[in-house]
Amino acid sequence: MIGIRVFRAIDDPDACQKYIEGHRRILEIHGVVKITSYKHDWVDDPHTMVILVEEQESGRVMGGARLQLRRSGQSLPIELALSKYDPKILEMVHQAELNGGTCELCGLWNSMEVAGMGIGSYILSRIGAAISTQLPIASIFVLCSPVTVRMGRRVGAVVERQLGNNGLFYYPKDDLIATAMLLSDCDTLHHADPKERELIFDLRKTPFQLRTEIGPKGQFDLEYNVLIKNLNYNLANS
Known part of the structure; x- marks a missing residue:
């Protein structure tokens, strides 16, 4: 059985290390050995949430993301x-932080064993949007590869065309393209695909559930546990 759970990074250091190692291996497979933004200081940050995909019987980490x-x-x-390519990103993030709080969905990866199941391409981003209402934020930034731009659009993110070349950057290597996107309305998800929006709202309503998912490679059961423990945000006053 595959399970997905969400937790504050500081609450499970061992799981964070497994996540880091798995992500590093996937980056190396794709020829990416160094990313400017790939630092690990987030493991000590109480404001970083980890979305972890695990094989429940063995505890083996098969993918994940961070918020x-x-x-x-x-x-x-x-x-x-992106700041060295376009410093406007700094002011854009600053304004988003002032306007209800902001975050980034980043570090998204999945292992070869679950490739083609839709976990990395759709489910992780869906959970990122779903858990946003547990947090003092109104928006989510995401830097997408060409194949994950569609993923961003499904959950309601739009390309930030004010940045780079209409939102495009050569990153993390000169032969790779990344697209800057922003989900600006976490509560309402106005721009999301209607079916995707329905799934996200269902996860918000029922954060513990067992669901049969249908991916490109067929059906599989997935256990969700997306209620974040140990949060001390007062959303009413955020």
């Missing part, structure tokens, strides 16, 4: 990645 809040004085990875 890093811009609250603790640390720059978002997208700021570190």
Whole structure:
């Protein structure tokens, strides 16, 4: 059985290390050995949430992502990645932080064992949008590869065409393209695909559930546990 759970990075250091190692291996497979924004100081940040995909019987990590809040004085990875190409990203993140709070969905990866199941391409981003209402944020930044732009659009993110070349950057290598996107309405998801929006709202309503998912490679059961423990945000006053 495959399970997905969400937790604050500081609450499970061992799981964070497994996530880091798995992500590193996937990056190396794709010839990416160094990313400017790939630092690990987020493991000590109480405002970083980890979305982890695990084989429940063995505890083996098969993928994941992070939702890093811009609250603790640390720059978002997208700021570190893009500011040398276009410094406007810094002001854009700053304004988003002032306008209800912001974060970044980043570090998204999945292992070869679950490739083609839709976990990395759709489910992780769906969970990122779903858990946003547990947090003091109104928007989510994401830096997408060409194959994940469609993923961003499905959950309601739009390309930030004010940045780079109509939102495009050569990153993390000169022969790779990344697209800067922003989900600006976490609560309503006005721009999301209607079916995707329905799934996200269902996860918000029922954060613990067992669902049969249908991916490109067929059906599989997935256990969700997306209620974040140990949060001390007062959303009413955020």
